[in-house]
Amino acid sequence: MLRAWQAELARAVAGEPGARACVIWDARGAWDGTAAAVGEAVLEVAQALEAAGAEVHVLVPGDQAQSRAAEAAGMLPGPGGLDTAGILRRAADGGIQVLYLVGANLLETFPDRSLVERALERTAFVVVQDLFVTATATMADLVLPALPSAMRAGTLVDLDGVTHHLEAALPPDGRGRADGEILAGLLAAVRADGRLEQGPAWGDRVAALSPERARGLWGVPRRAPAADTAMPPSGSAELGLRVVPLVRLYGGGGTVAFDPAFAPHRERLAVRLHPADAERLGVVDGAEVELRTAHGAIRAPVRVDPAMAAGLAGVPVAAAQGGAPQVTAWDDPLPAVTSLVVRAEVVEQRS
Numbered sequence: 001m002l003r004a005w006q007a008e009l010a011r012a013v014a015g016e017p018g019a020r021a022c023v024i025w026d027a028r029g030a031w032d033g034t035a036a037a038v039g040e041a042v043l044e045v046a047q048a049l050e051a052a053g054a055e056v057h058v059l060v061p062g063d064q065a066q067s068r069a070a071e072a073a074g075m076l077p078g079p080g081g082l083d084t085a086g087i088l089r090r091a092a093d094g095g096i097q098v099l100y101l102v103g104a105n106l107l108e109t110f111p112d113r114s115l116v117e118r119a120l121e122r123t124a125f126v127v128v129q130d131l132f133v134t135a136t137a138t139m140a141d142l143v144l145p146a147l148p149s150a151m152r153a154g155t156l157v158d159l160d161g162v163t164h165h166l167e168a169a170l171p172p173d174g175r176g177r178a179d180g181e182i183l184a185g186l187l188a189a190v191r192a193d194g195r196l197e198q199g200p201a202w203g204d205r206v207a208a209l210s211p212e213r214a215r216g217l218w219g220v221p222r223r224a225p226a227a228d229t230a231m232p233p234s235g236s237a238e239l240g241l242r243v244v245p246l247v248r249l250y251g252g253g254g255t256v257a258f259d260p261a262f263a264p265h266r267e268r269l270a271v272r273l274h275p276a277d278a279e280r281l282g283v284v285d286g287a288e289v290e291l292r293t294a295h296g297a298i299r300a301p302v303r304v305d306p307a308m309a310a311g312l313a314g315v316p317v318a319a320a321q322g323g324a325p326q327v328t329a330w331d332d333p334l335p336a337v338t339s340l341v342v343r344a345e346v347v348e349q350r351s
Helices: 006-013 033-050 067-070 085-092 113-122 179-190 200-209 211-218 260-265 273-282
Strands: 020-024 055-059 098-102 125-130 142-145 153-158 163-166 242-246 271-273 286-292 296-304 312-314 339-342
Touching: 006 286, 055 098, 067 153, 085 113, 271 273
Parallel strands: 020 055, 098 125, 125 142, 242 312, 271 296
Antiparallel strands: 153 163, 271 312, 286 296, 286 339
């Protein structure tokens, strides 16, 4: 049965001859049945739009590159397993002795920088395998240099689930090894025969991934979609603001952060406010502010942006000078802004 907003959307589309719709779902969420329920709700919307006469396309991008391939290969937490947040929590509690991170600069991309810091500090031995000495790599006990994609052959599964076999475009420069070679070398060190197991049939399994397939991989029970709920109340009584992380095309703490070619396109850290909020708080465009939540603080200029919804302070996830993970937490992804202080510019007087 369609919910009120789904039915209203279908009625709006029905009044537009030749309408085309693209439904995009980022597929994030704990696989405890919640994400599967959301997936089913997405399909309900798509079916309602089709029934109303629209041409519908559904796109399910993963959180990271190759997410669909990894999920289809079964690289998911099994019964009793832990997701990223669970691993970090256990590490922060001192329950993990070795933490191995491959191409993951969690200090700048995971939405809880404080948790990542505690996890890295409390783990006895941290290994980071990456292309660059990222912020996370600086806290590692061992850094394993990897090769960029242009210097290694491999398999890529795109957002449509199509498998592409790639050849190296450049010869290795001797400063790193392919991720697969590094893992195979570690495997050989712990196995008597040193064999690398045959990989999965990518094309066959990616196409099969669905909410039902995901439930089968985890063995989780089916849950009904939650009823419509109102947005949480905004901010504190004085400010009426909540932080919302903004994901940008050229964000991230990996290649984009270290390749000079991306520098002109990478967003700089800023706090984006709706014009009404900026006027209410007495903040002008370009003003330097300190934004604080219960989880931390950032200093950045304000950008007055009519595209922002009122009551929200938009902060990029991984900008050049920091980002939302400094003021958000895994269990509080849209925290209230507890203070927003305009910082007076101090000009040093020289004789």
